[in-house]
Amino acid sequence: MAKKRVHEIAKERGISSKEVLAVLQRAGLDVKAAASSVDEQDIARAFASGSDGSSNGADAAPAEPDAPEDGDRAAGSAPPAPPARSGEERPRRAQPQRPSRPTRGVPPRDGGGGGRRRRVVIDSQASRRPQGPPPPQQPPRRGRGRRRRTPWVEPDLTAPPEPVKEEPPVPIKSGATVKEVAESLGLGSPEVIKKLMELGEMATLTQTLSEEAILTLAGEFDKKVDIVHAADEVEEEPEYDDPEDQLIERPPVVTVMGHVDHGKTSLLDAIRETEVAAGEAGGITQHIGAYQVHHDDHTITFLDTPGHQAFTAMRARGAQVTDIAVIVVAADDGVMPQTVEAIDHAKAADVPIMVAINKIDKEGADPNRVRGELAQQELTPADWGGDTEFVDVSAKTKEGLDDLLENIVTLAELEELRSNPNVEASGTVIESRLDPGRGPVVSILVQRGTLKVGDALVAGAHWGRVRAMQDYRGERVTEARPGDPVEVLGFDGVPEAGERVRVVENERKARQEAADRANRLKTEALARRQGVRISLEDVFARAQKGDLQELNLVVKADVAGSLEALADEIAKLPQQEITVNVVRDGVGGITESDV
Incomplete structure (x- = not known):
């Protein structure tokens, strides 16, 4: 028996190859492509078995996808409008729904006109179906998305801004070195040295900086600093939380x-x-x-x-x-x-x-x-x-x-007024003097604890051990309680009035704390001198204003010959307006003792 290919069957019946494949596959034939061959008997049986619904449903499902091809084949006989509508609605057709309507078809007839009329009816119905819910539902979905985001966005827009926490100033000791300043500011030493060079200051890691230089550096790095002086660290009496049963009236x-x-x-x-x-x-x-x-x-x-x-x-x-x-x-x-x-x-x-x-x-x-x-x-x-x-x-x-x-x-x-006498003593220097026979004599007002003979004391940059104590009447005493004024012998120097005095564990610790404070004070003094520098321009400006009547010089040279030549030239300077005095000269570099 003769065989026909699927696309030949489609051409004869005026339908698409997909429609033919659908009819043949529903009839149980193993047909997969338009080039597959099928016996004429199987073709007749397949189209006959569909009778009222199968072939018509098969035609309805793929009608629109192949409408352009069909239009190409029968451009002369088919009206142009139905294929155009079929082409417009094709992207919105839902293909899986077509096989579910087997009763709407008409038994197949010879000729392409009947097929086209069926497509026109089906296409007109299909053009009305896609205008239902799917297209209008897309904008509401986008709207609902915006409404879901709105409650989350609004708190950020309406909530008051969080207060900006201002960083506390960084404490830096007066007279700190470049390395110490860098560590306090959280910066690297090379970065600080580079910034100093940009500011016209050449400095090394171990060089002390004046307070003005520290404040300038902090401003360059947008940092706030608090210069801490050695005298400020022990200025006030710290607060204590003593038990009530240990407090007595003083x-x-x-x-x-x-x-x-x-x-x-x-x-x-x-x-x-x-x-x-x-x-x-x-x-x-x-x-x-x-x-x-x-x-x-x-x-x-x-x-x-x-x-x-x-x-x-x-x-x-x-x-x-x-x-x-x-x-x-x-x-x-x-x-x-x-x-x-x-x-x-x-x-x-x-x-x-x-x-x-x-x-x-x-x-x-x-x-x-x-x-x-x-x-x-x-x-x-x-x-x-x-x-x-x-x-x-x-x-x-x-x-x-x-x-x-x-x-x-x-x-x-x-x-x-109450105080605890059962702790290590602390107080204030009221007055101090250097007695020719007894050495440093320090008047102390005990404010807390009990001061005893033999205690190790620290008062500012001085330390000592209580060798003897006298009360206000000049009588020797072995201890002084809160509120008692006594004269103490045993300090290594004369502390300033107003210095805080406190007892420490032993003489070694007292000596170390006093030495540290003395070094701090010395470093601060050096930093202050470095911060006050007078240039030649300042000297000329002050001389022109009449504020400078005398100029004292320290002359140093590398060799004696250069020193003599320089001293002679200075002596020849006219001194009608300003008197120039060489207060010190010598060979070598300028030292702190020269200044």
Whole structure:
């Protein structure tokens, strides 16, 4: 029996090869391509078995994909509009749905016209079906996507911005070397040296930098720094959290301040019944002294700060260690410049202020006038409705002294002054001097702990071991408790008044800490000298302004001949406007001792 290829069958029946393949495959024939051969008997059986639905459904499914080919074959007989619609709707056709409608077809007929009419009907129906849900659903899906993102984006847009945490300044010790500055700033040493070279400063790793250079470097690298001086590290007494059962009441430390010759020392003499003023030059206190008095089972420690204006700095140190400030004002003289300074120091130290109006026994004394003047300094008397206690006293007749002490004790009780005596001692240097027979003598006010003979001490750049102690009466004591002033022997030098004093474990540690602090102070001094450099331009500018009348030179050369020649040339310089002095000359480099 003769065989026909699939594409020949499609051409005869006016349908596409895909439609023929679909019909043959549904009939159980193993046909896979348009070039496959099929017996005519199998062809007739396959198309006959489809009868009403199979061939028609097969035609409907692939009608649109092959519409252009069919249009090419029958361009003359087929209307142009149906293939065009078929071509437009072809991308939106859902192919798997076509085999599910087997009943809509018509039995196949000879001729291509019937096939085209069937395609027209099917295509018209298909053109209406794709206009359903699929295309309109795409925009809502995109809209829903935007709505899902909106709640996540909105908090970022409406939420308040997080506060920017400002980095704290980096602490750098005064007189630090290039390497130390680089480590503190978190930078490499080569980077810092390169920046210094760009700024016109040649430096090595071990060279100390002035404070101005450190601040300039920090600004170049957008860093904030805090210059820490050696004197600042031990300036204030640290806070301690001592158990309540170990705290005891300590004597209040009272600072007596006021104008010169208003009777401060005479008032203290009258209180402690001694004649210290008689042994002082001109009756003016030369050093800060500390004394203790007793009143009704209470002990009071007095600091006698000089009222002379030249000792303003010493008076400020006295106000830093005091608990109560007593301002002495003469009733016949009133408020003076040093009186105002004493009030300012007491306010700066944040200590309670009490006023003692002295010399009320003198002719012309007017305590009420003094009260009015002090009220202008914001010290309103308590009997005028203020909060400052005023006591009228006379150092000469000892009138009002008991009232003064009673008010001090009452004010001290309100302050609740307590300290722990069972720890290592610490305090403040009140006064220090070099005694020809005993060496350095340091007056210390113990503020915490108990100071004992044999303790190792550190006070600034000095250290020592307590060899002996004396109280304010000159009697030897073996220990000093909080609030007690004592004179200590055994320091290696004379520390400055106001230095913090503390006990350390042993002499070795005391010596090491003092040496470290001494080196720090020396380095800081060197850095300050490096920071203040005068160029020749500065010298000329000052000379033109008339600010420079004398120029001191240190002349150094590599050989003696060059030194002599240079000295001769300097001596020949005209000195009508500026006097040039060679204060030192020699062979070699300029050293620190030369400067």
